[in-house]
Amino acid sequence: MAKRTCPVLILLAILLTACQPAAVESGDLMKIRLPMGFIPNIQYAPFYVAVERGYFADAGFEIEFDYSFETDGVALTAAGEVPFAIVSAEQVLLARAQGLPVVYVAAWYQDTPVAVVAKSESGIAAPQDLVGRRIGLPGLFGASYIGLRALLAEFDIPENEVTLDSIGFNQVQALAADQEEAIVGYVNNEPIQLSAKGYDVNVIRIADHVSLAANGIITNETTIRENPEQVRAFVAAFLRGLTDAIADPESAYEISRTYVETLADANEAVEKEVLALSIEYWEADPLGQSHPEAWENMLAILNEMELITVPVDINQAYTNEFLPE
Numbered sequence: 255m256a257k258r259t260c261p262v263l264i265l266l267a268i269l270l271t272a273c274q275p276a277a278v279e280s281g282d283l284m285k286i287r288l289p290m291g292f293i294p295n296i297q298y299a300p301f302y303v304a305v306e307r308g309y310f311a312d313a314g315f316e317i318e319f320d321y322s323f324e325t326d327g328v329a330l331t332a333a334g335e336v337p338f339a340i341v342s343a344e345q346v347l348l349a350r351a352q353g354l355p356v357v358y359v360a361a362w363y364q365d366t367p368v369a370v371v372a373k374s375e376s377g378i379a380a381p382q383d384l385v386g387r388r389i390g391l392p393g394l395f396g397a398s399y400i401g402l403r404a405l406l407a408e409f410d411i412p413e414n415e416v417t418l419d420s421i422g423f424n425q426v427q428a429l430a431a432d433q434e435e436a437i438v439g440y441v442n443n444e445p446i447q448l449s450a451k452g453y454d455v456n457v458i459r460i461a462d463h464v465s466l467a468a469n470g471i472i473t474n475e476t477t478i479r480e481n482p483e484q485v486r487a488f489v490a491a492f493l494r495g496l497t498d499a500i501a502d503p504e505s506a507y508e509i510s511r512t513y514v515e516t517l518a519d520a521n522e523a524v525e526k527e528v529l530a531l532s533i534e535y536w537e538a539d540p541l542g543q544s545h546p547e548a549w550e551n552m553l554a555i556l557n558e559m560e561l562i563t564v565p566v567d568i569n570q571a572y573t574n575e576f577l578p579e
Contacts, residue, residue, distance in 0.1 A: 289327025304495025313487035343467030355475035359573035363468035365461035366399030390434035
């Protein structure tokens with residue numbers, strides 16, 4: 255999933271983020287802000303469906319979507335300023351390494367949607383073809399960089415055997431203009447945009463080669479300890495929305511129009527393809543489940559990158575206990 259991430263220390267974010275109440279009563283509902291980590295987008299269809307069809311309300315919540323940086327969501331949740339946030343798995347482990355008590359309680363994406371994309375004419379079709387090539391990515395941080403590093407590690411390709419360019423979120427333009435030989439983006443974003451512009455591209459999906467924990471819902475240890483039923487209710491409401499979005503993407507798309515203003519002028523075929531490809535990464539039996547191997551792989555790559563240099567117990571970082579039985 256496309257996202258914004260801010261390369262600053264999460265602890266610093268806690269100090270700089272203005273404190274606001276985590277929740278206030280609104281009639282019989284608890285009004286909460288839900289940090290999303292990115293701008294309004296069709297990829298958030300399960301959450302929009304869960305709000306529009308009253309699933310969150312049935313669970314006792316009135317949701318205000320907060321499209322701030324992902325690290326802000328981690329910091330706010332860790333500090334108890336909000337009870338939940340949507341973040342990627344590596345942020346959970348990075349936070350735990352800093353002593354922040356966040357816990358991942360439901361998987362949204364079952365694997366990372368990060369991918370390497372290249373024009374077909376480049377001859378880049380497999381991970382080994384990246385050796386000696388120039389690769390553009392948003393920066394040397396976040397899920398895109400970590401996904402690329404995991405791919406390189408899986409094929410024993412040292413980072414110094416590729417050239418990495420920090421280009422911001424301009425991957426489509428950079429590849430189209432041949433400023434880069436390959437880019438790192440998301441399966442459900444950049445390849446679709448490039449194809450819509452008429453480019454024939456090859457896509458190397460990280461998930462085809464190494465399983466990594468990806469985006470999901472976090473809370474904090476205090477909420478789990480003091481309000482476990484609140485966590486269970488929130489997760490159940492989200493999973494109801496997720497189930498509906500997977501089963502009926504057309505209705506999910508129509509509901510999302512209310513929440514994503516840009517859909518009014520967007521290429522509908524492209525946006526529906528984004529949703530369809532996203533669904534491929536959401537599907538699971540059961541929905542929402544985390545897998546130990548994916549978390550172990552994520553921790554291993556963060557250790558290798560020396561982004562984590564202290565012991566982190568992944569069994570404390572995520573749980574499946576709040577999934578419906």
